[in-house]
Amino acid sequence: MQKVGFKGRFFPYVLIAPQILITLVFFYWPASQAVWQSFLIQDAFGTRVEFVWFENYETLFSDPLYFNALVVTVVFSTTVAALSLGFALLLAVMADRQIRGARAYKTFLIWPYAVAPAVAGVLWLFMFQPSLGIVAQQLKRMGVDWNYLLDGRQAMTLVILASAWKQISYNFLFFLAGLQSIPRSVIEAAAIDGAGPGRRFWTIVFPLLSPTAFFLLVVNIVYVFFDTFGIIDAVTLGGPAKATETLVYKVYSDGRLGGDLGGSAAQSVILMAIVITLTAVQFKYVERKVHY
């Protein structure tokens, strides 16, 4: 490509300044605040602040509740990612085959994504509310002792379903775009080479889709880490007995509700590190694995 030069040295910086400013104000500044906070301990009344180096982190790692949140997060995020990716892929494959009427189908499927997490949570809350919810009543009629307010496992299932449901449409669109970018003739060539539909999918389509799948995996995990906060807050408030308290929810409940700003900041810093690592891994992988 031809390189186009700017006249002055100053002008390009002016052009990117808004971008840089936004990044500084909304990312670097709060991020550095969090890092700074995580080295401080504040007393209960907020009158005294002490610089304690890594004490917040030490407390965190020896806290069984933090470990619990970590396990909850891992279970939660892998299940949500697996469910939403799996279903989205299934739907996308079906849509790709039957591309007539696909527009209506796509619009229909994209709706959940347009719903705010907290609203999604409320929606599911209505359906599954133990005494009034439609689905809950059905479950009870079928003999299931449904009460997610008391049963941690049920609560977990509910937030997982709600979170996965919300993410499916996003994944679906990417998968569909990925599927449609695979040249038809490649799949036809495989058919002529003797591959049936199943084998065509696993040996041709899926490998060609793997960069998309990997990208989505990372995006989904990041989503589960952060964006499911609204759903959890609306449906279970992290309960019962912290059964649905993910790392992000714990940041909120410790900092905001528990008043432990230092510990909460330390948790945020750890979360940030995880996400940065994931993103870095993704970029490396995707760069290496892109075909064509």
Place this chain on the structure above:
Amino acid sequence: MAEVTLKDVRKDYAGNQVIHGVSCAIADGEFAVIVGPSGCGKSTLLRMVAGLEEISGGEITIGDRVVNDLEPKDRDVAMVFQNYALYPHMSVYDNMAYGLRIRGMTKAEIDVRVQKAAATLELGPFLDRQPRQLSGGQRQRVAMGRAIVREPKAFLFDEPLSNLDAKLRVQMRVEIKKLQRALDVTSIYVTHDQVEAMTMADRLIVMNKGVAEHIGTPIDVYAEPATLFVAGFIGSPAMNFLETRVGSDGALELDGARLTPKTRLDPGRAVTVGIRPEHLAPGGGLDIQVELVELLGADTLVYGRLSDGNSLVIRLPGTQVPKSGDRMPVHANAGAWHLFDTETGKRLGTA
């Protein structure tokens, strides 16, 4: 190896018919070329043979099996696509081995076949490369290799050379033909390039708007085109056409020439007379005004106009160079004039 026959094959897309009943029998080991302008249904016909499009009517047999309801994988044919359709995530070796693995061959057998194909196609050094690390010509060879390792009953080609540059196209054309001769596998080759069609075909199927207008050897198609369309499509530069009517004495009156049809035609019938540029020579009855001269080295194309306004192209040996503005008399031998019914386009014989 097998015979491929089409019996009144039809195709419609949601009520819109695009193939209107094509019948032909392609003998074992024969190289059939389907040629025609864009959109005439060549690919559709080929894809019905491959099993990639459903057959709306008629019957296709490969060998002694009716394949109408068979999946592509059960038809035992191999296809080379215009964009090659290589598996982008597999090495050249794996691209060729894919179909063999599916058939459950042993590693050793697969290796023998792939190595042999690679040697034939001079792909040896590239076996470990991914398709994207190859040139267009090399990709084309891999696509060929993928077809030949399978040792199928028939090869199907859908414009396999149209993405290559002119020189490579000529070279590959010769190679494909040689390879087909050596392997002696029934082949159907789709192209819109009439030179490719003429040089490669044992048998030509000239299609127009979903109808096979002429099926025959290239020489046959050139010498006795069945319709006006075929006459104009095959041959370069294209045949000249002059419209006229049969006179009361049964002869055809052109601007300064009188033609006697070999077969009797009813007086008053509208007839289109065709004459190939290479069959016109200086001297004689038709008087033209030279408008443009193209020197091609080996020969010269003269674009002229008759006094009645019709234009004519004449192909002369390279040494004869008239100037534009010159007047030049031309003639053609008896028997070189093709006659067609102006309304139906059907061949009426020669004059």
